[in-house]
Structures are given as C-alpha cells and as structure tokens.
Amino acid sequence: MRILVQKFGxxxxxxxxxxxxxxxxxVAGLQKMDKVLAVLSARSGETNRLLELARxxxxxxxxAELDLLVSTGEQISVALFTMLLKDxxxxxxxxxxxxxxIRTDRVFGKARIRDIDGEIIAKxxxxxxxxxxxxxxxxxxDGRITTLGRGxxxxxxxALAAVVxxxxxxxxxxxEGVFTTDPNLxxxxxxxxxxxxxxxxxMASMGAKVLEIRSVEFAKKFSVPVLVRSTFSxxxxxxxxxxxxxxxxxxxxxxxxxxxxxxxxxRSVPDRPGVAAAIFTPLAQANxxxxxxxxxxxxxxxxxxxxxxxxxxxxxxxxxxxxIQKDLGATDILYDDxxxxxxxxxxxxxxxxxxxxxxxxxxxxxNINILMISTSEIKISCIIEDKYTELAVRTLHEAFHxxxxxxxxx
Amino acid sequence: MRILVQKFGxxxxxxxxxxxxxxxxxVAGLQKMDKVLAVLSARSGETNRLLELARxxxxxxxxAELDLLVSTGEQISVALFTMLLKDxxxxxxxxxxxxxxIRTDRVFGKARIRDIDGEIIAKxxxxxxxxxxxxxxxxxxDGRITTLGRGxxxxxxxALAAVVxxxxxxxxxxxEGVFTTDPNLxxxxxxxxxxxxxxxxxMASMGAKVLEIRSVEFAKKFSVPVLVRSTFSxxxxxxxxxxxxxxxxxxxxxxxxxxxxxxxxxRSVPDRPGVAAAIFTPLAQANxxxxxxxxxxxxxxxxxxxxxxxxxxxxxxxxxxxxIQKDLGATDILYDDxxxxxxxxxxxxxxxxxxxxxxxxxxxxxNINILMISTSEIKISCIIEDKYTELAVRTLHEAFHxxxxxxxxx
Numbered sequence: 009m010r011i012l013v014q015k016f017g018x019x020x021x022x023x024x025x026x027x028x029x030x031x032x033x034x035v036a037g038l039q040k041m042d043k044v045l046a047v048l049s050a051r052s053g054e055t056n057r058l059l060e061l062a063r064x065x066x067x068x069x070x071x072a073e074l075d076l077l078v079s080t081g082e083q084i085s086v087a088l089f090t091m092l093l094k095d096x097x098x099x100x101x102x103x104x105x106x107x108x109x110i111r112t113d114r115v116f117g118k119a120r121i122r123d124i125d126g127e128i129i130a131k132x133x134x135x136x137x138x139x140x141x142x143x144x145x146x147x148x149x150d151g152r153i154t155t156l157g158r159g160x161x162x163x164x165x166x167a168l169a170a171v172v173x174x175x176x177x178x179x180x181x182x183x184e185g186v187f188t189t190d191p192n193l194x195x196x197x198x199x200x201x202x203x204x205x206x207x208x209x210x211m212a213s214m215g216a217k218v219l220e221i222r223s224v225e226f227a228k229k230f231s232v233p234v235l236v237r238s239t240f241s242x243x244x245x246x247x248x249x250x251x252x253x254x255x256x257x258x259x260x261x262x263x264x265x266x267x268x269x270x271x272x273x274x275r276s277v278p279d280r281p282g283v284a285a286a287i288f289t290p291l292a293q294a295n296x297x298x299x300x301x302x303x304x305x306x307x308x309x310x311x312x313x314x315x316x317x318x319x320x321x322x323x324x325x326x327x328x329x330x331x332i333q334k335d336l337g338a339t340d341i342l343y344d345d346x347x348x349x350x351x352x353x354x355x356x357x358x359x360x361x362x363x364x365x366x367x368x369x370x371x372x373x374x375n376i377n378i379l380m381i382s383t384s385e386i387k388i389s390c391i392i393e394d395k396y397t398e399l400a401v402r403t404l405h406e407a408f409h410x411x412x413x414x415x416x417x418x
Numbered sequence: 419m420r421i422l423v424q425k426f427g428x429x430x431x432x433x434x435x436x437x438x439x440x441x442x443x444x445v446a447g448l449q450k451m452d453k454v455l456a457v458l459s460a461r462s463g464e465t466n467r468l469l470e471l472a473r474x475x476x477x478x479x480x481x482a483e484l485d486l487l488v489s490t491g492e493q494i495s496v497a498l499f500t501m502l503l504k505d506x507x508x509x510x511x512x513x514x515x516x517x518x519x520i521r522t523d524r525v526f527g528k529a530r531i532r533d534i535d536g537e538i539i540a541k542x543x544x545x546x547x548x549x550x551x552x553x554x555x556x557x558x559x560d561g562r563i564t565t566l567g568r569g570x571x572x573x574x575x576x577a578l579a580a581v582v583x584x585x586x587x588x589x590x591x592x593x594e595g596v597f598t599t600d601p602n603l604x605x606x607x608x609x610x611x612x613x614x615x616x617x618x619x620x621m622a623s624m625g626a627k628v629l630e631i632r633s634v635e636f637a638k639k640f641s642v643p644v645l646v647r648s649t650f651s652x653x654x655x656x657x658x659x660x661x662x663x664x665x666x667x668x669x670x671x672x673x674x675x676x677x678x679x680x681x682x683x684x685r686s687v688p689d690r691p692g693v694a695a696a697i698f699t700p701l702a703q704a705n706x707x708x709x710x711x712x713x714x715x716x717x718x719x720x721x722x723x724x725x726x727x728x729x730x731x732x733x734x735x736x737x738x739x740x741x742i743q744k745d746l747g748a749t750d751i752l753y754d755d756x757x758x759x760x761x762x763x764x765x766x767x768x769x770x771x772x773x774x775x776x777x778x779x780x781x782x783x784x785n786i787n788i789l790m791i792s793t794s795e796i797k798i799s800c801i802i803e804d805k806y807t808e809l810a811v812r813t814l815h816e817a818f819h820x821x822x823x824x825x826x827x828x
C-alpha cells in the first residue's frame with residue numbers, strides 16, 4: 009500500500025477557499041497513491057487568539073491547561089476539512105493527536121513524540137482513504153493533551169510518514185519551496201530542486217523558516233523523503249532528501265541570515281583550564297542559549313572570549329557576565345546588538361577547498377568587516393554589522409553563482 | 419467524602435469577570451464539602467459561532483465531525499477556568515468528556531450517556547480538590563467524540579453527581595431559580611423554594627428552560643438532589659427533589675406556556691380500529707413529534723382527530739396528512755399555527771379535585787376560548803389562541819394564588 013503524507017500549514021487551512029485548494033491537493037494525492045494522511049495545523053491566527061485568551065486569564069497559564077486550550081485549534085481544522093472531504097464523497101475521518109495515538113513525553117508546550125500507534129492507523133485505513141490528523145498535538149501516557157511547540161505540525165507529519173513508511177511527505181505551505189536565499193532580500197534567489205537534510209537543518213536553524221528544525225532531524229533520522237511545496241500553485245517544490253552525488257558538485261546550496269544576534273566580548277580573560285565552563289555554565293543554568301562562540305588565541309596568558317546570543321536575552325546575559333567578571337578576571341565586558349549572522353551552506357564544502365576564501369574576499373570587496381567567524385563541515389558563518397546584512401546576502405549569493413541552476417552533471 | 423457537583427452554564431463562564439464569580443462559588447463549595455466537580459458549558463455564543471462555521475463549510479455537516487468541532491467549546495472553558503483555579507492555589511485539573519470517562523452511544527449530536535468511569539474520578543480526587551469537567555460531551559467505545567445535544571451540560575452534571583453519589587448538584591445559571599411562571603409575562607411570578615422532579619419535568623418540557631429535561635429525568639431516576647441557583651447572586655435558589663408532603667398541600671406549583679404550537683384537525687374520520695395508528699405512524703416515520711392529541715367522541719361512526727405539532731413542522735405534517743386523507747376517509751383537513759398551550763402543573767392535583775374546573779372558569783371569565791384540553795395526573799393543558807397567551811398565564815397564576823408563598827403547614 010502506497011501512502012502519501014500531506015501536511016497543510018496555517019495559511020493553507022485558514023479559510024474555506026484555502027481549504028478547497030488543499031482539498032484539490034488531497035484529491036491529486038489519491039490519484040498518485042492508495043491512501044493519504046493529511047496533517048493539519050490550526051487555522052492562521054487561531055493559535056495566537058487562544059494564547060491571547062490564556063494571557064488574559066492568567067499571567068502565567070498552567071502549561072497543561074494551556075495545551076488543552078491551544079489544541080482546540082487543530083481540532084477545529086480537522087473537523088472542518090473532513091466535512092469538506094466527506095461532502096466530496098471521499099472516505100475520510102478526522103483524528104485528534106490522541107485519537108491517532110501520538111504519544112509524547114510530559115513536557116507541556118514542547119512535548120517530544122515518543123511513539124505513534126501504527127495499528128490504529130492500519131485499522132483506520134481499512135475503512136478510509138484519507139485520515140485527517142490534527143498536527144502539533146499528542147497525548148501523555150496518562151491521557152493528558154500535549155502540544156509539540158510552534159511548527160510542531162511539520163514534526164507530526166514527518167513522524168507519521170516514518171511510522172507508516174510513506175512514499176513521500178509533502179509539506180504544503182505558502183511558499184513554493186526552499187530558495188537559495190530569502191527572495192525578499194535577493195531577487196535573484198532561485199528555488200532549489202533538492203537539498204540535503206543537513207543543509208536544510210542549517211537553513212532552518214538560520215531562520216529560513218520553511219520547515220521546523222525538529223521535523224528535519226526526524227526526517228533525516230528515519231530517511232523520510234520530504235517535498236516542500238505550495239498549496240496555491242502547481243510548482244514542483246523542493247525535495248529534502250539524502251545527500252546524493254549531484255549535491256556534492258555544488259559548492260554552496262544557499263545563503264542564510266539571522267538578524268536576531270547580539271554579541272558579548274569578554275576581554276583579556278586569563279586563559280586557564282575551566283574558563284569556558286565558568287562562562288557558559290551560568291548562562292545555560294539561566295536557560296540562555298548561546299549561538300556562536302569564538303575564542304581568540306591566547307597572548308601573554310590572556311584571551312578574548314566572544315559569543316552571540318538572541319537579542320532579547322542580551323540584558324540578562326550581560327547581567328550574568330558582570331556578576332562573574334571579577335572571578336573570571338576579565339578586564340572588560342563589551343556588548344552590542346547591532347550585529348547579524350550570514351552563512352553559506354552546502355554539503356559540497358566537504359570535498360572542496362577555497363569556499364571560505366571566496367566568501368571572505370567577496371565580503372571584503374564590498375568593505376563588509378567580518379567581526380567573528382565560525383565554520384562547520386557544511387557551513388561558514390560570519391558575524392557582521394547588521395546594516396550590511398542585505399548587501400552581504402546578495403554578495404555571497406552572487407559569489408557562489410546561486411542564481412544559476414544546480415550543476416547536475418559531474 | 420462529601421462531594422459537591424456544580425454546573426456553570428454558558429453565561430457563567432462567558433467572560434473572565436463571570437468566571438471569577440463562578441470561582442467564588444467553587445471556593446464556597448469547598449468550604450461546605452470535601453471535593454467539587456465543576457461541570458462547564460461552552461462560553462456563551464461559542465457553540466453558535468462553531469455551528470455557523472460548520473454551516474459555512476458544509477450545507478449538511480457530517481455529524482461526527484460536527485461533534486468534534488463543537489466539543490472544542492467546552493474544552494476552552496475548562497482550560498481557562500482551571501488556569502484561574504490553579505492561580506488561586508486550588509488543586510484543580512481539567513477533564514474533557516473523554517478524559518473523565520463519560521461513555522455514550524454513537525448518536526452524534528444527541529448522544530446518550532451509557533456510563534461514567536467512577537474509578538477515573540476516584541483516582542483523580544486523590545490528588546485534586548476540584549475536577550473541572552467539560553459538560554455536553556462524551557466519547558464512544560471506539561474513541562470518537564460525541565455531544566449530548568443542547569443543554570447537555572446539565573445532563574453531564576447530574577450524571578456525574580449520580581456516579582459519585584454527590585451530596586448535591588448545584589446548577590448555576592443566570593436566573594435565581596424556578597419560578598411559578600415566566601416573570602417576563604407575569605410580574606407576580608414567585609421563586610419556588612422546592613419543586614418535585616415530576617413537576618420540573620412538566621415545566622421543562624413546556625419551555626420553562628431552566629433545566630434541560632433529560633437532566634431532570636436523570637436526577638429523578640438516580641434521586642440526585644438538584645439546586646438551581648444564580649452565579650450572580652447569593653439568593654438561595656430552588657431545590658428540585660423528591661416529592662414530599664409539603665408539596666402535596668399545594669394545588670398548583672406553576673404555570674407554563676408554549677407558543678411553539680400548531681394545530682391540525684382531521685374532520686369526520688370514520689371511527690374504525692387502527693385509525694389513530696394510520697394517522698400517527700407516518701408522522702413518526704417522518705420524525706415529526708406530535709405533542710397533544712385529542713380525539714372527540716364518535717358521532718354516527720365518525721370522529722374528529724386533533725393534534726398539535728411544532729410550528730416549523732406544520733407544512734410537512736400537513737403534506738403527510740393530505741397524502742393519506744383519501745385512505746383515511748377524512749372529509750376535511752384544517753390547520754393553523756395561531757395557537758399556544760398554557761398549562762397548570764402541580765403534584766397536589768393527585769389528591770385534590772376541582773383544579774380543572776378552577777382553571778376553566780378562570781379562562782372563561784377572561785373570554786379566552788379553549789380549543790383543546792389535555793390532562794395528566796399532575797398537569798392540565800389548554801390550547802388557546804396564541805394572542806391570549808400572556809393573559810391566560812396571568813389569569814391562571816392568579817386563580818391558583820401563586821403569588822403567595824408556598825403553604826408549608828398542613
């Protein structure tokens with residue numbers, strides 16, 4: 009039995025008109041495959057409406073009750089969508105997260121999926137051609153409703169696809185796929201035909217918000233082929249899939265950026281064992297997540313420690329650093345939030361040298377000063393002044409010839 | 419363990435402000451009893467909003483999907499109310515109908531409760547002082563969400579009270595109790611201290627919409643003491659309870675009326691065995707529910723059959739009667755929808771004669787013509803022209819001295 013999973017996001021189910029377009033995608037899916045699992049988000053704005061209601065009721069709403077409240081959003085989506093399908097004569101049935109057997113841990117608000125009851129699905133598919141499933145939600149072992157956190161419907165869809173060994177998991181959204189960079193910043197941005205899980209993870213974590221990052225991890229772990237495409241067009245979309253030989257011939261697949269960056273520098277810290285732990289342990293204890301960390305090489309027994317953090321967390325992070333400054337022996341604490349991160353991402357970097365040099369010289373030619381650098385196997389990230397963000401993205405996009413189609417021959 | 423069930427209707431949970439008043443009732447309840455089960459309706463207007471949404475989506479929404487949709491209304495209520503209680507330091511937890519184990523049949527939209535899992539409640543009461551339960555909803559054996567139909571939250575509350583053997587089931591609403599008649603029609607209407615289940619059943623079925631009729635049947639069947647009272651005042655309310663000796667001394671407890679009446683007369687039907695069945699079987703098959711039936715005594719082998727029906731069902735009923743007129747041999751079919759029903763209700767009638775005579779002569783003195791009469795052990799109903807409804811209600815209210823307090827001494 010060939011099963012297709014289709015996930016429809018908030019805008020795709022926002023109105024009757026939009027839902028009718030989603031319905032066409034389901035009908036098209038049934039022509040290609042035997043069965044469809046349609047995973048739905050809450051209608052656009054619904055989750056926010058419910059969160060605002062909760063905030064009106066309580067300054068700090070009980071997380072379990074908040075999940076019960078918020079989970080009504082997808083429940084409404086699946087009920088309405090199933091009505092449409094049934095009116096069209098399709099053998100469809102709705103399922104809440106609980107009804108389809110998505111079991112999670114007890115971390116209300118950001119629960120993680122533990123397992124999904126494949127038997128429930130198998131049994132339901134005997135009598136139905138389309139199972140309409142509420143995304144974003146699950147149930148604890150003792151029957152309480154949980155939610156997976158923002159964007160969790162992607163994770164629901166990919167996890168269901170893994171369990172039923174779906175041929176494909178289509179993520180329908182309001183964009184046509186994954187682009188080489190943000191088309192709003194760079195008109196030359198081009199839609200990618202395919203991208204590897206690892207590249208997608210870097211793109212997603214950098215704020216190219218097409219796919220929720222946990223869903224990509226899931227897809228990679230269980231080798232679920234994902235196709236990101238638009239509900240509102242016939243465009244073919246972008247495959248997110250295993251790395252293949254075609255990808256390796258491309259140096260860089262995309263340019264990502266993140267303006268939610270603030271920088272802290274601890275100057276002239278005595279460079280002794282344990283100094284990094286002394287800095288980052290209190291930040292972790294305060295639940296602050298540090299993004300990039302750069303330590304300069306040591307001169308005269310002292311070093312500079314630089315790191316970046318989300319802008320809204322800067323004041324708290326500075327307070328914590330000031331509290332430990334004396335113990336650390338740092339001469340100065342400098343910080344600013346006028347920085348941004350631009351990154352070039354591509355699995356091809358593994359096998360090619362010179363990518364970093366190309367990036368740095370392209371930025372230098374535009375007189376963009378690089379404040380911090382960090383690299384991984386498939387990514388080069390630079391912290392720059394945030395006023396240069398758009399220019400830097402366009403410059404890197406051009407430097408790596410991303411406006412041209414993928415190289416497909418060896 | 420002394421358990422109090424408190425049911426809060428739609429207006430009682432409509433806003434944060436109203437919910438705070440309901441919260442005070444729960445706190446007061448905890449002072450009187452060990453544990454409270456708070457059963458909540460959807461917030462005023464919410465169910466209608468959801469029904470309108472469904473109608474926008476489908477001309478004839480799938481009943482199972484409609485129930486899933488509509489059940490979100492109470493889910494929102496219980497989540498919000500529990501947040502309030504927890505913020506006040508009360509050990510509270512929310513439950514959907516499914517979570518508390520309210521099992522129903524599969525008649526979506528008007529499901530009937532089959533059983534409630536007392537063990538779930540007993541276990542939950544170990545760790546919590548208040549269980550906040552979504553009224554109006556349950557679950558089928560195979561896990562689908564059902565609703566009990568309009569007013570079903572009353573039934574949920576009474577059923578829960580029966581299962582936990584509650585000391586009392588308080589029904590909080592926006593009126594102060596059960597009145598001798600509609601205060602809008604008759605300013606002399608007086609709040610009753612107590613009323614028997616049977617009287618309440620007659621009152622409820624007549625459109626005195628304080629308590630949903632099924633909940634009264636349930637309360638009677640399981641002898642659940644019910645107290646109808648207002649969320650918005652400290653007034654003592656009305657006990658709905660077993661018939662007791664005090665009630666028998668009161669001839670009539672209340673006057674009810676119902677304007678949703680239309681009348682059909684079949685003239686000169688040959689009076690042979692089976693004629694009533696021939697008339698009412700096709701109506702029942704068309705799912706039309708007939709209210710009052712009066713057959714005149716037979717003259718010359720023919721009789722007149724008169725019955726009443728809901729106004730909106732009149733055209734269908736007339737169509738069915740015309741289809742069988744020839745077979746019946748009726749000379750004429752007359753019908754009109756300008757009629758109303760007024761009724762005097764009281765368990766005291768069982769032991770007293772002359773109640774009917776008092777009612778008829780009171781109406782005659784006001785020149786109100788009685789078109790049809792029907793009596794039961796505890797009720798006398800008259801069909802009159804609907805323009806006389808208000809006058810008839812006031813006249814009967816006065817004729818039975820209902821503005822005076824209950825006779826409490828023998």
